[in-house]
Amino acid sequence: TRTLNKIVTENAPLPASALVESESQARAEPRKKIRLASPIIDAEMKAAALAALENEMMVMGESVFKFEEEFAKYCGTKYAVSTASGTAALSITFQAMSIGHGNEVITTPFSFIATANSIVHAGADPIFADVEDSGMNLSPRKTRVKIGSKTRALMPVHLYGHPSRIDEFHDLAAESGLSLIEDACQAHGAEFRGRKVGSIGDAGCFSFYPAKNMTVGGDGGIITTNDEELADVARSIRDCGRDKNSKYYHGRIGFTSRLNTVNAAIGRIQLKRLEAWNEARRRISEQYRKELENVRDIILPPLEASFEKAVYHLFVIRTKFRDQVKKRLADNGIETGIHYPRPIHLQAPYREKYGYAEGAFPLSESLSNEVLSLPMYPTLAQDEVVRVCEALKKSLVA
Structure with a gap:
């Protein structure tokens, strides 16, 4: 009898008050939060990172050079030089181009502050021009009127992953005898007239910060270019100014801004996706x-x-x-x-x-x-x- 009563009690319908309470609790449960960004690091990337950690030099290991080669091929450039961050990629590019004290670089005021900071770090001055009347990217027309005797380069930003009017900037730079650097830190894979951004100017710079379209599992950056000399100088600057074939001979003042091997291993998988x-x-x-x-x-x-x-x-x-x-x-x-x-x-x-x-x-x-x-x-x-x-x-x- 006790067993029968237990079964009946446990399986009896809930009273109406309990149902109301249950429904209220369900309504009160918070909904799943929708994040602004959600970086992807899956099992394959973790395995690649572990393999690199166990089998390669931790700095400048094989994965770094393979990642550079693969990223250059993806963008359609001859060379890619990895760095510790997108900001470093920009600053090293200016230094490799000998853009510094007494020089000016025209860019947009509507971007992440690193766009301008990289110019200042190189010793040059950022000169701002406003955005397009009906867009968010730098205006070629407003850039033209800012060109002066100290101007050395133009740097449009492909903001939010939208290509800038890079053809107009290319023509403007060519007719004015200026360098053209693409700040592509937010535009991995974006295209303009069938060409990947980062392959149109003299150099392109990308960031691999975790919230970007692809990451390396932390901070990282890369420079893309078709200029062999620029690539060689950038490699030297990112590695303490080291000469190409001499470990402890330094032909210039550089600093430490290398991409770690583990990060590069993750980046190689991310690039495939x-x-x-x-x-x-x-x-x-x-x-x-x-x-x-x-x-x-x-x-x-x-x-x-x-x-x-x-x-x-x-x-x-x-x-x-x-x-x-x-x-x-x-x-x-x-x-x-x-x-x-x-x-x-x-x-x-x-x-x-x-x-x-x-x-x-x-x-x-x-x-x-x-x-x-x-x-x-x-x-x-x-x-x-x-x-x-x-x-x-x-x-x-x-």
Whole structure:
């Protein structure tokens, strides 16, 4: 009898009050957080890292040279020189080109601050020109009027993975006798007229920071070029100024900025996946556009021209209600970012050194007040994109 009563009790229907309590708890459970970015490090990458650690020199091992060769081939250049970071790649490029004190480099104020810092580290001065009237990249027209007697190079940024008007910059640099450096730190695999960015200028510079389209499991960077001398000098600078064939003879002042072997081993696997990941990013961007195309009070990223291929490192919208939207998305468990809340010319070091003030570059300043980066990574699910968009729409009408 006791056993029978136990069975009946355990299997009896829950009272209505318990059902209500259970439903309330289910509703109260927090939804899965949607991250802004989600780097991928899988079992194959971990195995490659371990194999490199156990079988190669920890610095400048075989994986480093293979990674450089494979990345150059991917970009369509003859040479690639790995570095410790994207910032280092930029700065080493300027030094390898003998761009330094007394020289100027024209670039955009609307980018990550490392774009300008790399110029200053080389001893040169950044000269800013504003972005395009209907885009977020550096304007060739506004760049032209900034060229002066001290100008040595132009450096457009392929911001958020969108190719800049690199053909116009190429022509402008050629007619003015200037070097052209592509800041491709956010644009691994982006294309312009069938050519990969980083292969069009005199040099291209990439970053492998974990949130980028591909990573090396930490910081890292790489320089791409078709110029053999530039590549040789860059290799020397990144390795304490060491001569090419003499370990303890140094022909120039360099510094330590080498990519670790373990990082290179991870990068080799990531590079194999890059095209598929970029296609996933492009599909996600298309879904965002469809979900948000008729939403008032937001501006979507510029559409690609037929001869461009963007790779959507970030999917960045504009809205005058940016801070409100960001907060309400956060309340719904959705991470967003602001890239970037203050343009470079208004950052403290550049205000102090060069005397910039508000109003100097109005379009860049306007972007800084309105841009909002939505979640973007290859494994972002369709239903998660829908959730982001629905929450965004509600945040604008609330």
